[in-house]
Amino acid sequence: MNLKELSQRLELSQTTVSRALNGYPEVSEETRRRVTEMAARLGYAPNSQARRLATGRAMAIGHVIPRSIHEMMNPIFLEFIAGAGETYSMHGYDMIISVVEDALEEDAYRQIATRKKADGVIIHGPAHDEHRHKLLKEIGLPFVVHGRIPGAETETSWIDMNNRRAFERASNLLLDLGHTRIALLNGLEHMDFARRRRTGFENALAARGLAADPQLMRSADMTEPFGCDNAMDMLNGGNPPTAFLVSSMISAIGVARAVGQCGLTVGKDISIITHDDALSFLPNSGEVPIFTCTRSSVRYAGQKAAELLLNMIANPGTEPTALHMDAELIIGQSTGPAPSGPA
Amino acid sequence: MNLKELSQRLELSQTTVSRALNGYPEVSEETRRRVTEMAARLGYAPNSQARRLATGRAMAIGHVIPRSIHEMMNPIFLEFIAGAGETYSMHGYDMIISVVEDALEEDAYRQIATRKKADGVIIHGPAHDEHRHKLLKEIGLPFVVHGRIPGAETETSWIDMNNRRAFERASNLLLDLGHTRIALLNGLEHMDFARRRRTGFENALAARGLAADPQLMRSADMTEPFGCDNAMDMLNGGNPPTAFLVSSMISAIGVARAVGQCGLTVGKDISIITHDDALSFLPNSGEVPIFTCTRSSVRYAGQKAAELLLNMIANPGTEPTALHMDAELIIGQSTGPAPSGPA
DNA sequence: CCAGTCATTCAAACCGCTTTGGATTTCATC
DNA sequence: GATGAAATCCAAAGCGGTTTGAATGACTGG
Numbered sequence A, B: 001m002n003l004k005e006l007s008q009r010l011e012l013s014q015t016t017v018s019r020a021l022n023g024y025p026e027v028s029e030e031t032r033r034r035v036t037e038m039a040a041r042l043g044y045a046p047n048s049q050a051r052r053l054a055t056g057r058a059m060a061i062g063h064v065i066p067r068s069i070h071e072m073m074n075p076i077f078l079e080f081i082a083g084a085g086e087t088y089s090m091h092g093y094d095m096i097i098s099v100v101e102d103a104l105e106e107d108a109y110r111q112i113a114t115r116k117k118a119d120g121v122i123i124h125g126p127a128h129d130e131h132r133h134k135l136l137k138e139i140g141l142p143f144v145v146h147g148r149i150p151g152a153e154t155e156t157s158w159i160d161m162n163n164r165r166a167f168e169r170a171s172n173l174l175l176d177l178g179h180t181r182i183a184l185l186n187g188l189e190h191m192d193f194a195r196r197r198r199t200g201f202e203n204a205l206a207a208r209g210l211a212a213d214p215q216l217m218r219s220a221d222m223t224e225p226f227g228c229d230n231a232m233d234m235l236n237g238g239n240p241p242t243a244f245l246v247s248s249m250i251s252a253i254g255v256a257r258a259v260g261q262c263g264l265t266v267g268k269d270i271s272i273i274t275h276d277d278a279l280s281f282l283p284n285s286g287e288v289p290i291f292t293c294t295r296s297s298v299r300y301a302g303q304k305a306a307e308l309l310l311n312m313i314a315n316p317g318t319e320p321t322a323l324h325m326d327a328e329l330i331i332g333q334s335t336g337p338a339p340s341g342p343a
Numbered sequence C: 001c002c003a004g005t006c007a008t009t010c011a012a013a014c015c016g017c018t019t020t021g022g023a024t025t026t027c028a029t030c
Numbered sequence D: 001g002a003t004g005a006a007a008t009c010c011a012a013a014g015c016g017g018t019t020t021g022a023a024t025g026a027c028t029g030g
Helices: A003-010 A014-021 A029-042 A048-055 A075-090 A102-114 A132-139 A162-174 A194-206 A224-235 A250-263 A296-314 B001-008 B016-023 B029-042 B046-055 B074-088 B103-112 B132-139 B163-176 B192-207 B225-235 B249-260 B299-312
Strands: A060-066 A094-100 A119-124 A144-147 A158-161 A181-184 A218-219 A243-247 A270-275 A292-295 A323-324 A329-330 B058-067 B094-100 B120-124 B142-146 B158-161 B182-186 B217-219 B242-247 B271-277 B292-295 B323-324 B328-330
Touching: A003 A014, A003 A029, A014 A029, A014 B142, A048 B046, A060 A075, A060 A102, A060 A296, A075 A094, A075 A119, A075 A296, A075 B074, A075 B094, A094 A102, A094 B074, A102 A132, A119 A132, A132 A144, A132 B132, A158 A162, A158 A296, A162 A181, A162 A194, A162 A243, A162 A270, A162 A292, A162 A329, A181 A224, A181 B271, A194 A218, A224 A250, A224 A329, A243 A250, A250 A270, A250 B249, A270 B225, A296 A323, B001 B016, B001 B029, B001 B249, B016 B029, B058 B074, B058 B299, B074 B094, B074 B120, B074 B299, B094 B103, B094 B192, B103 B132, B120 B132, B120 B299, B132 B142, B142 B299, B158 B163, B163 B192, B163 B242, B163 B271, B163 B292, B163 B328, B182 B225, B192 B217, B225 B249, B242 B249, B249 B271, B299 B323
Parallel strands: A060 A094, A060 A119, A119 A144, A144 A158, A158 A323, A181 A218, A181 A243, A243 A270, A270 A292, B058 B094, B058 B120, B120 B142, B142 B158, B158 B323, B182 B217, B182 B242, B242 B271, B271 B292
Antiparallel strands: A094 B094, A292 A329, B292 B328
């Protein structure tokens, strides 16, 4: 069933039928009713390729993600996608995801632009020395950054959590509890967000005249073993920390495992604060959440990023906008006062 | 830059240019060279909407996932997607993901078919009383099932792990170690895979004349707290288990946490076997993996499912094919002989 | 009664590509 | 030198929509 057939059945022109279906005013209500009714009855829906060709709009948003696993194809990305996807489908947009060989990433973006595969893209996981935004500007593809590109804050649209402040507050909480030997298990520090978190941590320490101990700062992909192995290593080391500040629930769970294996108790002997992206399969809820955390829903970020982007596409030429969100600091069971004397 | 402009620059017809670019034989090598060269120089790439309209092929595969979180928008799904995505892009296909309100799921499939949004879809997480395949047959949309639809095994194409056998083997391993009180922490049992796993478990017990204790079988979304809370509950119960069989690494980590909190040691006091989907952010590797597990790469399953589907699309009318994979049984640190006497 | 509006509807062009069905040229063959 | 096959190339017709520009009819006001 296509437009031609439908219009023949109705003894109307394709023009009128198309307009009736798309809500144009120059169609009498009577005809519009007839048309929509018949369309429903015959199960007509416009061929999206044809429509896209005619309108010149792809009605799709692209997400290109390099094949390699680092920091990208992880649960956090998934949750973001879920949020963005909801917004897209509410607005009739498709979400197209390209998993590409790392070397072909740039190529993928160019393809999207020249082949008109999508009307815009979202940049995930900006690095400290980010470059994708330049390419996208060059090829004129609208985009929104999930995170922030250092040095390009005013010229790009982005949505980010205040990473620095979150980790500063978390650090202060630990400091207030009397902890002075605090370990930082951070994400890969070539990523912008991880740098900011580290800065927040260091600032908080510095404000109390403390310096971060390089031995207690580790950075890697935020896996569970990363948390466990490093915590184990530190706890068995010469001058162990009494608290851990962790960049991800997943790694925090690893830390908790290590603490348990050392015969210590989380929240008593060792305090843990983690950032919690509010992943659906890692609920950290309950009356008193398991982990004390800084929380910020990444799914919500996805929704907002999508809204931002769709807005840019609908109103080209508007100024870049940014959304800077604060994380909640939530007290759970994993923190407590620093143990007094040395063991 | 479109085909028309390109052909004018070359003083050739659109036909010839199109053919040259698409590798048709009726073009002299000389012209083909000229064309490809000029195309590269001017950065020409065909508009994908136009091509799709002309060829009638969407060159895209759809994945529709209901908005609700259950069992679907989880890391396992993500990893599957990553695998499938690789295959798609290698074959020039796009992956389009629709996140839809649960009630609109059927509608989403219909839209894909009538609007020609995709050439095929993949069904995720088949339930015990699955129905989507009927709809898809009715509307004539090619599909592959990730998992299996009970009763429709021969009439659908699918890829699945041998869940029953995996859990049977895992159970036998525990039984061989002397465990008789074994707990099962399973996924939601309206899902086909979870039922099969349970069957495997029960079969193994039955073969030794044992019956499963209903108190020791729990089923829910495979979150970390699900593992922890239930393990805690059982361990503090009257007749605690000495071993756990768990459906997911995530929940297994929760179980390990509970074991630790009870002052017990994993692999000594309590044994754990989990299914391991080989998620990238939860590596369970090392010389001796942390968890004894049944392992099957879900990313690989994604690749294969995509291949299957693309094949079906390229060769319509071929018989449905299925891929049944066995999981590896890998001995890690989390299992040991059953503690002899009662505590 | 007629020009002028407004409300409807339509024929045809267009979006950018693929593909059908020739047309033209080349060249060995008879 | 005519002939047929092979090698190239092309004009034009789709694909299935949207949109422009104009036509038609009904209605208003002078």
